Amino acid sequence: MIWDAHTHVDQSPRAPWNEPPEALLALLDSAGIERAVCMTYMDCPIPEPNGVRYIADVAMRHPRLIPFARMNPLAGQEAVDIFTNGVRDLGIRGLKLHGLSSTHPTFPASLELIEAAAIAGVPILFHSGDEDRGLPLQILGVCEELPEARVILGHMGGYFHIGDAIRVAEQHPRVYLETSAMPFPAAIREAVERVGGARVLFGSDGPGANPALELTKVRFAGLSARDQELVLGINIERLLSGGGDS
Amino acid sequence: VLTDCHCYLGPCLFGPSQDRRSLLETMDQCGVERAVVIAARPPTYRLGPANAAVLQHALRSRHRLVPLVRIDPWQGDAAIAEARSFLERGARALYLNPWEESFAINSEVVWPMAALAERADCPVFVSMGHPWVAHPTQLGDLAKRFGRVRFIASHGASLDISGRGLHDARRLLTSCPNVWIDTSGVYRMDFLEGVIRDFGARRVLFGSGSPYFDMQFELERARAATSDNQSREAVLSDNAQTLFQQ
Numbered sequence: 001m002i003w004d005a006h007t008h009v010d011q012s013p014r015a016p017w018n019e020p021p022e023a024l025l026a027l028l029d030s031a032g033i034e035r036a037v038c039m040t041y042m043d044c045p046i047p048e049p050n051g052v053r054y055i056a057d058v059a060m061r062h063p064r065l066i067p068f069a070r071m072n073p074l075a076g077q078e079a080v081d082i083f084t085n086g087v088r089d090l091g092i093r094g095l096k097l098h099g100l101s102s103t104h105p106t107f108p109a110s111l112e113l114i115e116a117a118a119i120a121g122v123p124i125l126f127h128s129g130d131e132d133r134g135l136p137l138q139i140l141g142v143c144e145e146l147p148e149a150r151v152i153l154g155h156m157g158g159y160f161h162i163g164d165a166i167r168v169a170e171q172h173p174r175v176y177l178e179t180s181a182m183p184f185p186a187a188i189r190e191a192v193e194r195v196g197g198a199r200v201l202f203g204s205d206g207p208g209a210n211p212a213l214e215l216t217k218v219r220f221a222g223l224s225a226r227d228q229e230l231v232l233g234i235n236i237e238r239l240l241s242g243g244g245d246s
Numbered sequence: 247v248l249t250d251c252h253c254y255l256g257p258c259l260f261g262p263s264q265d266r267r268s269l270l271e272t273m274d275q276c277g278v279e280r281a282v283v284i285a286a287r288p289p290t291y292r293l294g295p296a297n298a299a300v301l302q303h304a305l306r307s308r309h310r311l312v313p314l315v316r317i318d319p320w321q322g323d324a325a326i327a328e329a330r331s332f333l334e335r336g337a338r339a340l341y342l343n344p345w346e347e348s349f350a351i352n353s354e355v356v357w358p359m360a361a362l363a364e365r366a367d368c369p370v371f372v373s374m375g376h377p378w379v380a381h382p383t384q385l386g387d388l389a390k391r392f393g394r395v396r397f398i399a400s401h402g403a404s405l406d407i408s409g410r411g412l413h414d415a416r417r418l419l420t421s422c423p424n425v426w427i428d429t430s431g432v433y434r435m436d437f438l439e440g441v442i443r444d445f446g447a448r449r450v451l452f453g454s455g456s457p458y459f460d461m462q463f464e465l466e467r468a469r470a471a472t473s474d475n476q477s478r479e480a481v482l483s484d485n486a487q488t489l490f491q492q
Contacts, residue, residue, distance in 0.1 A: 016410070017436070100408050129407035158407035159375070159431065181407055181433035183467075185460050208409060210435040213470050220463050 003233040004028065004036035004211060006125065006154055006180045006203030009058050009065070012048050015041045017208060021058050021065065024207045028064070031212035037125070037203075037236065038065045039096040043072035045082055052082050056090035066240065068094035068125060072102045073109035080116050087120045093240055095124045099133025106141035114142055118149040121242050125178070126151065128165055129158025136164040143172040150239065152176045152201065162187045169195040176239065179231070180205035180214055188221035188231070197227030201236050249280040249486035250461060252371075252400055252428050252453025255300050255311075258286035260346070262457040266303040269456070270310065276462050282312045282338070282453075282490060284371070287346045293318055297332055304336065312490050314341040314371055319355040320348070326362055338490040339369040339398075344379035351380045352387035360392040369396040369489050375405030375431070382414035389422040396489060397425045400453060402432035402441075412437045419445050426489065428453030429468045429481070438471040447477035451485045 007028075009021045019041075028036055038058065044051030052069045059067035069092045071079045086092035095117040099105055105114075105126060117124050124142075127134045136157050143151060156177040157165030162184065169175040169191070177191045180203035191200050202218050204211035218231060250273070257263045263286060264272070273281055283304060285296035297315050304313035315332035317325040317340060329340055340363050344351045351372055363370045374380045382403045389397050403418055403425070404411035412434055418425055419441060430453045432438055442450055452468035454461040472478050 016413075098408075100410070127408065130405075131408060134408070155407050159405045183431040183433060183459060183463070185463050205433065208434045208436050210470055213435065213467060216466050217463055220460065 001233045005201040005236040007036040007038045010040040039068040046072045052086040068096045070096040098127040123150040128153040178203040185220035197230040251282045251451045251486045253281040254286040264457040316341040318347045343373040345376040352384040371398045375401040382418040430455035447480040
């Protein structure tokens, strides 16, 4: 059983990439991936007012896809309301925040959204990488402010901040490292050795990145059979079902 | 001849190192027949002896290793003299690393190096991915100024885990027909696929960035970039032979 913790669909005319769900599903099929967390590229409700409804509709039509709502905290209470209603009424299973397209992860508006996700019992997937507002040590501030939040560091720090991402996960037991896009198989092994196999999640960032190739990266990491099972699916399934805390 | 156009040799000040034996072993494991080799930034800070060692390794490798000469533009006339000397002795291109040698790729200190490459009719390999000193727009500025020099931009001209820098990389390829890219670390496969589709497979070379990047995984990435056999041959073999006149 392989579950992908990070994929995208988006057909908004404002999106940088137009990715219908069919493109993603074909790639998941060819990689042997059973289910995938998916989200839009565009933030809701600014600039895309219908983003949450769109991703919920996609997941309704394609139950293999697990919808996360990508939100823009700058919309304030409107964003919080759309998100919490989405969890309650539309089957949204997590929150996605991307500092580059919105704001700093520890600005008050961000923390209000993150707190709403924590109260709803769903994880928060951050874009984490090499750019300001997405640095792992900036997201560490979220863990300090809201230790109850279950935080996923997407791309586990990108190209140049993997060491910081692993250190954040070492400090906070509710932080998970997600493997997509960053190019180093050895870093996955190091992450498993330092924070344990239960807190590393396979993600592809497909369809822009190739899920089959991203899967190869995990297989090249030289993990034990048990750790590979955890990373490739068991961990994200547990996290989405409300478990997974170390 | 399966050729990796981007490998480092010798002790490195900043981390992962490999000697000739370990590089050849890795190449054998991956089925790579030939590698373009560059001196890693030596702990001694002295590029001259490191270049000399790379040249010696190449001469002893029975044509499996193709040497470049790494120069520090801040050394001015001394860098020019060193480049000339190594080109006469078999180096196939200049190598510039704006991050490790601390210069902007379009700064005036680089111009005499590019002028030398133009006179010597040799390519210039540029380590990209550090936006402060080697943004695609900066390389474009240099490549337009020296339109007869062939520039090879590592990492698809941009290491950017948000994918946004790839827009500038495409603009670079559009505006500068004298720029090629290598595949190392490029996470968005739709970028590589799109470059091959829109600019032709002749603009893309397989490069791993070994030992910093994993040669085996990077080879999988390059292979996955196109399903067309002729294009794949160009990326994995022909383009490097043409550019480096092996």
